[in-house]
Amino acid sequence: MRYTINARLIYDATDGTLTLANSDAPGSQLSITASALLCFFLHNTSIVSRDEVLQKVWDDNGLTSSNSNLNQYLSMLRKTFRHYGIDNIIISVSRGHLQLNPDVHIQMPAPAPAPALEIPPQPTPAPEHAITEAIDTPQTHGLCWYLAGTGMLIIALLLVLLSMVSGSTLLPVALTPIHHSQCELLASDVMLHSVSETTYVKNFDAVLQRLNLKCKPGERFIFDYLDRLETNGLGRVFMAHCAMNENNPFSYCNNYFYYSWKP
Incomplete structure (x- = not known):
């Protein structure tokens, strides 16, 4: 903002x-x-x-x-x-x-305009005597149930087809190594598109000092601003402090959130 x-x-x-x-x-x-x-x-x-x-x-x-x-x-x-x-x-x-x-x-930044609400046209009510006849006629009861069942079946089929057509494969988050003098540091590509690398490293160092953490061989950090909510101007942040081994680069991680700094 x-x-x-x-x-x-x-x-x-x-x-x-x-x-x-x-x-x-x-x-x-x-x-x-x-x-x-x-x-x-x-x-x-x-x-x-x-x-x-x-x-x-x-x-x-x-x-x-x-x-x-x-x-x-x-x-x-x-x-x-x-x-x-x-x-x-x-x-x-x-x-x-x-x-x-x-x-x-x-x-102040201009607020985003609220989307216009479209009010569908109201159907013209049927005459009162016609409604009474529909309710009182047994044949009408059967026809209504038949039409309702057919409609539900059509809607279910459309939902199945829609899910098959629009279904997409979940993609993993892409992580990019960031140059740091002491730590092995990774950032998401989305994060790097919204902030410069210099600012990113500076804020990472500030959080690292706040948590009193040190960089050690065999460990790596993932640091992300996430949604960066502006409550009191302090953005919500996430950091993972992970151990590595030959089979799993993220075998064990301590996760830190916001300003409570509790793993």
Whole structure:
């Protein structure tokens, strides 16, 4: 999801990059926590308390919150945006409250239009006396059951034919080796189409440090952003830490999800 700030700076919430509107390459990239903090204020433009910010950005995502951490990342955001000519992207309000600077113009992404609903034409109701006759006539009962059974049989046959025609073979996920100085690292081709390899390795190193994991011979990692939901700006991630042997390259794996970091 992209936000246009002051009509000249584009912030991409999926990878935390900041790009000038007239440039093709990002000028800088926010850390995961700094990006989460900025996203919180983009979605909460009114005055908020510091406790609410700490709860939503840190505590709710399993991170250790403190006023010193908040001050550090506020300073980081202000310094980064000052580089682009935007002073005090987040301002301090009296009594320990904060707010996205009201003088900063944020253009939110346009929501996708909802599909139009097609209302089928309503059939003209039959005269009341005709309905009464159909219900009261035994021959009509038999004809109705015959037509209903025939219709169900035709529908079942169509469903079988449709499943045979449209059935497709499930394909395995394609994994590509990524150059890393210490780890054997694999990424899905879908992942590499949505993010640069440099950003991918940088985020992998951050997660590896967060989990306090080390690279060892005979082990490999699979790292993926998956759907990258933007709750508080923190994307949902997946990492598998796998042992290898000659018969199975993924014989045993510890899997880590989101920010709970529990295998």
